[in-house]
Amino acid sequence: MKVNIASILKNEGASMNISGSVNPGEFDFMGSKITFTSPALVTGTIVNIGGTIEISAVITGEFLTQCSRCGKEISQSLSAELFESVENDFSDADPECLVLSGNTLDITGAVEACIFGNIPLKFLCSEECKGLCPVCGTNLNENECNCDTRVYDPRFAIFRNLQKEV
Ligand SMILES: [Zn+2]
Ligand SMILES: [Zn+2]
Structure with a gap:
């Protein structure tokens, strides 16, 4: 997910809204197979405060996985909060998460890391399974x-x- 941040990059106090999506696709996570059948939605703001760029966003999505007890395929929803704060020259940004190229900021890595960090370790088709x-x-x-x-x-x-x- 790429965002043009030209309007705030050099303007202290400036902020902008962002919205987009990231599709983490299909992956194995702690023994569970996770499949995003549609992209996760990302909405939030990017602010330039006192030489710091702060990115905050809410990520929502739906994915398929299996019940940890009986193996039945189930759909689960995900809601996660992303927050990243970096120097406005991005010198301290994790290149796996945030990549600035010209005025274009790619936050795909940060969104994916946030999704991975918010997936539960176990899923149940019902509490009574x-x-x-x-x-x-x-x-x-x-x-x-x-x-x-x-x-x-x-x-x-x-x-x-x-x-x-x-
Ligand atoms: Zn038996
Ligand atoms: Zn079950």
Whole structure:
């Protein structure tokens, strides 16, 4: 996402609105597959304050991923706040995040980093998701099975050990 910041670059106190989009596409994140089927929207402002350029924006989007318990494909929404503050000559800007070329500022890297930083580690199709049977793999939301799953649940193992000690 590129923004022409000519109007504020040399004018202290000046600000401008920005709006655009970044499509992070498809990627693996902490064991989950994340797919943005449409670009994430970015709206915000860029301000030149006392020799500092401050970029603040809200990023919103929708992506597909899988329930961490049962593997069902689910749609999740993302809302993240981006804030970057750099010297007005961009000497301290992270080149992975902000790239100034002439009057054109590319904030794609900063937006993507903000999206990655705001994706949860786990997703559930519902709070009540029963997940898959650890023995036979049946989706317990859809079917029941007769496996003795207590053996495989470490929480119950703790109780059993306590009982032995008593
Ligand atoms: Zn689930
Ligand atoms: Zn089972």
